[in-house]
Amino acid sequence: MTVKVRFFARFRELFGGDIITGISPGTSFMGLIKEIAGKNREGYDAIFDENGAFREFVILMKNGKRIDCTSATEISVADGDEIAVFPPVAGG
């Protein structure tokens, strides 16, 4: 089972663009991002606060739909999912 994790803007600079990674059944959204972010201290600190929660400005998407950061521990990821993590948007 694999998922694609996409980082954008400042987070892309910290983690690289797209990461395709294997997952175990039942992996949570939060668990997946923590596992990837844990390999990069600066990146981890950019996304998570001192309590290990997503920083309030971090935006999450699963298959193009926004996900509430507070429910990221309850939402699991499945084979083929596309996950996106990015800072506040600034288009226009």
Add this chain to the structure above:
Amino acid sequence: MIAIQTEDVDIGQLINAAKKRSTGAVVVFDGVVRDDDIREMDLEAYEEVALKELEKIAVEAQSIHNLCSVDIIHRIGRLAVGENILIIVVSAGHRKEAYEGSRFIIEAIKAGVPIWKKELTRDGSRWVPGEHAHGSGAVKH
């Protein structure tokens, strides 16, 4: 026309195409790269999602503000000072609807469409903060 692209567009052509028999007003919003002591700007998008969101915003604007036509072109890639970033062309039967429709679209884009800007300065670069500051506005050397 709803698009995210590197190329510029012919605004005059969009205006002409926006004029329908029922059109009484055309409003053009042209967001350009401002010289905030920068050299250039890099624009990045989550393209597949951003395009769908622009299409959704256009449909909503058309329905809410009774617009005859909507064009939204958001550019990405590297742009110089003075270049067009975002062009919105709306037409409506009356000016009030056209102005309000245009405003609705730009505010919706700023609020949620996944697009980011990075300003390239003489000393380095800085991400333009979004709705909530995220500590990356300072120049990074």
